[in-house]
Amino acid sequence: MxxxxxxxxxxxxxxxxxxxxxxxxxxxxxxxxxxxxxxxKSAIDSTYLLFSAYLVFAMQLGFAMLCAGSVRAKNTMNIMLTNVLDAAAGGLFYYLFGFAFAFGAPSNPFIGRHFFGLKEIPKIGFDYSYFLYQWAFAIAAAGITSGSIAERTQFVAYLIYSSFLTGFVYPIVSHWIWSTDGWASASRSAPHGLLFGSGVIDFAGSGVVHLVGGIAGLWGALIEGPRIGRFDHAGRAITLRGHSATLVVLGTFLLWFGWYGFNPGSFITILNSYGPIGSINGQWSAVGRTAVTTTLAGCSAALTTLFGKRLQTGHWNVTDVCNGLLGGFAAITSGCSVVDPWAAVICGFVAAWVLIGFNKLAEIFKYDDPLEAAQLHGGCGAWGIIFTALFAREKYVNEVYPGREGRPYGLFMGGGGRLLAAHVLQIVVIIGWVSCTMGPLFYGLNKMKLLRISTEDEMAGMDLTRHGGFAYAYHDEDSSGHGGGPGLMLKNVRVEPGPTPTTPSSGQT
Structure with a gap:
């Protein structure tokens, strides 16, 4: 140069x-x-990407805490172990196959075919930091699915579906949308044409990560059926409350923190100028704007859920607010880099009602998802894809996806309907692909009796029957004697958590 x-x-x-x-x-x-x-520049960009990867990986701790708090105490150890194994099994299979299927270039529009076992890495555009970042995304999709089938799934089923999802199903979708060779990619390399002249703008994965994980969880939960006691003999919904709102809030804040690597980190690089040297118009500014849109969408969704659920139930419920917050994040993930902050507020507001609506439908159809994962990540993720096609701003689209003149942008921003057409097709194809792969997998596991645990094990709790004991064991000193005065005789009493009693949901008698 x-x-x-x-x-x-x-x-x-x-x-x-x-x-x-x-x-x-x-x-x-x-x-x-x-x-x-x-x-x-390479060192700065690599450091930025590695830091973002660490933030996204920290979301696994957020998922673990959120899942643990959302299940009953008798299944805590089980759900924590599945979160650990999502990361471990996902890491190995993404290393062997997943990264190659997703980004192995040059390739065809459907699937990658290089970099198996990281062979030929590092090379220009594909360093180790890029693999680590993409692996953190892959295990996030697996973590979403684990929440949908919590409290009733055999441990071996977790290992099988997690390996298959991170090693094959998810990488194919990420290849379509994020690889420069993918058929739907907005960054597809010339001279290939873009889908509807625009490609799919799914910047950080409302569809690639959240919709994939949500639909996979949907099929798992549907095939397994609801937990024992979730619906009474009359078909009315019974609330099976998680055992720790504290862990739910802790997990939510950890996920919030990690989302600043998830969305802004998806720029991959930071030292890239959009305008004259010395101006503030650069990728570093777009990174900051993306963090702001992410924040505002989550805040808007949280407040909307707070008051929406208050009108429905008459209570201020912290768990509902946490789920609403995460629904806003899942929705803004697609368009976080190409919309204005005011549009992010709209995104979060609608996402909250999408989540509330899908939860109501889940009760009507007797669908049981302990973490509302399919409704939250699937429903809000699909809304985020549509939202991007409506509100993407022309200037931001051309900065983030340069090199194509006349690229379509948001319908409500004057950019026509071609981007919306591409995004509707994305939703349909992802739902179809995940259904055709994960659906048969869960069905086969169920037929082989490898999916759901026995009724006796479910009633007793998997911590006791499958993992050697409860997650919580207390040794309290209890007094015995006369009058409770000095010189008390002390004895140790071992207290184990028993089955959590079910209580009717609001409005039920």
């Missing part, structure tokens, strides 16, 4: 006299500085 901008032949006359050697020396120095700046 420096050789093109610094020519010793052109520079020598400016130095006067016989100064060819001096001009060549200066050009060599300029080239050395240019290469050092290039290395510095």
């Amino acid at each position: 420096a050789a093109e901008t610094c020519s010793a032949v052109a520079l020598a006359p400016l130095l006067g006299g016989n100064s060819t050697a001096a001009a060549q020396y200066l050009c060599n120095q300029f080239e050395a500085v240019s290469l050092q700046l290039t290395d510095a």
